[in-house]
Amino acid sequence: MRKLSHSLAVCALACLATTATAKEGADQYPNGAENWLAGALPPPGTYYLNYFGYYSGDLRNGDGKRVSGASAEAWFNAFRVVHVSGHRILGGNWGWYAILPVVSQKVSLGSTNTVAGLGDATFDPFVISWHTDNWHWATGMSINLPTGRYKEGDPTQSIGANYWSIEPLFAVSYLNKDGWELSAKFMYNIKSSNKDFRLAPGAEKMEYASGDEFHVDYLVGKRFGAWGVGLSGYYLTQINKDKLEGHTLAANPGVWSEGRRGQVFAIGPSVTYTNASGVHFIGQWQRETGVENRFGGDKLWFKAIMPL
Incomplete structure (x- = not known):
């Protein structure tokens, strides 16, 4: 039991140092990616979306305090294709989308490493969207695949989470004639376990289970012709506690009763511009x-939405 407790204490820090972009911690969804028109899918057609950005942050423990010497920064670019068909289901348009991120990251956790490669891909084969005068909404089921680089026993060299997950989602947008917009995308991430987890390279494999998460992207904005300004961000809270070999992982080393759950709230300014060809820049x-x-x-984003 003492050996297991020691392993859990070490893991409480080590498992947190995964990536910091298209996945912060062990995120497979890039929180904050959907804002303007989040629930208003475009008319039938095929569209390309590009997300480019930079993230820099420090590791925080269960008390919200900075963990000394633990930091991450990354440049990322995610390629996304969305297809909306004319086929109707329950009165809405059926569509699908796929996302493939590329990441260059630097993570420090005892040691420091810089790596680059693919992140975890996302595919949603079944999105349905509806529209009324002011309201637009959509629902779907994203599937996150463990395609990203994963280094057993060394989170500083891992980009992928090394597990599958599914994510039911509901997105909604309200747009009125005065140019005001309220948009939100609600998601619930259900994860499988990582059965290749090691405390260090060459150590025995263990099963690590990250807790399910509820998270939402949001935007409040106002358009002035082709331009729009607003506030956007995201909120995430972990529902279940993380477990290692079936044992609850500590929020802080030595505090076993609390359990480890992640949470974060983000907010910041957002600007959008739409050109004469219908290309949206954010x-x-x-x-x-x-x-x-x-x-x-902090996370800095540049996003483009263009019809093909």
Whole structure:
């Protein structure tokens, strides 16, 4: 039992130092990615979306305090294709999308490593969207695949989470004639376990189970012709406690009763511009606050949406 407790204490820090972009901690979804028109899918057609950005943050423990010497920064670019068909289901348009992220990251946790490669891909084969005068909404089921680089026993060299997950989602947008927009995308991430977890390279494999998470992206904005300004961000809270070999993992080393759950709230300014060809450009900065058991810092985004 003492040996297991020691392993859990070491793991409480080690398992947190995964990536910091298209995945912060062990995220497979890039929190804050959906803002303007989050629930308003475009008319039937095929569209390309590009997400480019930078993230920098420090690791926070279960009390929200900075963990000395633990930090992460990354550049990322995610390629996304969305297809909306004319086929109707329950009165809405059926569609699908796929996302493939590429990441260059630097993570410090005792040692420091810089690596680059693919992140975990996402595919949603069944998205349905509806539209009324002011309201637009969509529902779907994302599937996150463990395609990203994963180094057993060394989270500083891992980009992928090394597990599958599914994510039911509901997105909604309200747009009125005065140019005001309220948008949100609600998601619940259900994860499988990582059965290749090691405390160090060459150590015995263990099963690590990250808890399910509820998270939401949001935007409040106002358009002035082709331009729009607003506030956007995200909120995430972990529902279940992390477990190692079936044992609850500590929020802080030595405090076993609390359990480890991550949480974060982010907010920042967002600007959008739509040109005469219908291409949407979005730029935003998001500052993370109230962070526990995750990296917390700043995220800068540039996003483009264009019809093909």
